Amino acid sequence: MNASWILSPQERKALRRKRMLRVGLVAVVLVGLLSYFVSTPRYRQPLSASIETVSEPVTAEPLEPALKLAEEVTEEEVEDRVVVHAITNGDTLSTIFDQLGIHSVMYQILAADESLLALDVLRPGQHLTFTFDEDGSRLLSMELFIDPGKQVLYSRFDNDSFGYEEIIHPGQWQQQLLDGEINGSFYLSAIGVGLSEMETANITNLFRDHLNFTRDMRPGDRFQVVRSRQFVGEEFTGQSRVEGVRILRRQREHTAFLFEDGSYYDDKGESLARAFRRYPISAQYRISSAFNPARKHPITGRVTPHNGVDFAMPTGTSILSTGDGVVTRVMSHPYAGKYVEIQHGSQYLTRYLHLHRILVKRGQTVKRGERIALSGNTGRSTGPHLHFELHVRGRPVNPITANIPMAASVPKDKRNDFNQLVEQLVAVMENGSHKIAALETNR
Ligand SMILES: [Zn+2]
Helix, strand or coil: CCCCEECCHHHHHHHHHHHHHHHHHHHHHHHHHHHHHHHCCCCCCCCCCCCCCCCCCCCCCCHHHHHHHHHHHHHHHCCCEEEEEECCCCCCHHHHHHHHCCHHHHHHHHHHHHHCCCCCCCCECEEEEEEECCCCCCEEEEEEEEECCEEEEEEEEECCEEEEEEEECCCEEEEEEEEEECCCCHHHHHHHCCCCHHHHHHHHHHCCCCCCHHHHCCCCCEEEEEEEEEEECCEEEEEEEEEEEEEECCCCEEEEEECCCCCEECCCCEECCCCCCCCCCCCCCCEEECCECCCECCCCCCECCECCEEEECCCCCEEECCCCEEEEEEEEECCCEEEEEEEECCCEEEEEEEEEEECCCCCCEECCCCEEEEEECCCCCCCCEEEEEEEECCEEECCCCCCCCCCCECCHHHHHHHHHHHHHHHHHHHHHHHHHHHHHHHC
């Protein structure tokens, strides 16, 4: 169960207007700080310990428009006080709120974040923007900047509650071909052509039932990866996806293509992923609250998303991982309680909330059906139950009805779509090969 709210269309509109104004104010802060740093020797103490510049490069060029924007908006909202805090190593939400002297408000924000859990992992490079009222005592909103493609705005509803709004910039996905030859290990060769460690691990994982990268790959074997990366403007958001892979060994070819259901299939349409379990439990338990992204709160009337499904069960019931994966979070949250998050390849993620005891560690590899925890009643919970979430490509879906890789191959009625996709991706790979072949013959 959770009790965080998303905003009505009217509230959202009003907030967006305020947000635009605040962008101007942040610009004022940045411009102010910049001129301060430019005109002040580095060793001097900053104006305030809690104010830091964001890590984005601020060049001389955009200063003028930023100033202009600030001037235009000063009339109405100049009273608000804006503090930007750049996340650095060792920061926790608690230390940041303590610095600002608003520790009690943190729990109201954490309550709003219960169904997102976006604040549980803060990373250097992200920042928090706090907006206070005119006398600086009351927090009106806080924005978490996750990456150029994703921000979350927490805004005050009333004296003791906040709501949230996810701000998603879809940006543009840019496709590229990475083409390499085995020279040393697959890992080193893959990193050598520009794949990230995570992408390399995911590819190794994808073929693990078919290919042993250490034993089976030889010098001279080739690999081709079609990868898309998300950009907002010129900036890479950190989000990427591997859309197609070909491994060309002397005698054999291995392929993987990402289909619209989020699963990888070979060129014949056979699934590469191991099947998922539908349920994280071995017996049947009553669903006490269904998945409902638009659930209305009975008292406030506000939309209260329920991003998972609740199973009523006695405390101490064994909780099983629904798929093979890696434990990415073992956390204790004031409202979500003790919880575990597991990443299954690059597309799927599961969360298990309100646990009594956790039996796994962060970074640990788990198998489908492996016991990971005992159910409980921790956090804000009205009775012993498990709250279970399934995310596909970063979005929560209904775990009871979601199209998860349980099927062994692409369904018949989707075959044409799939074959077209394979054709397109192979064409990208072939084109790349021709270019390389042409280069080689020119030498
Ligand atoms: Zn729930």
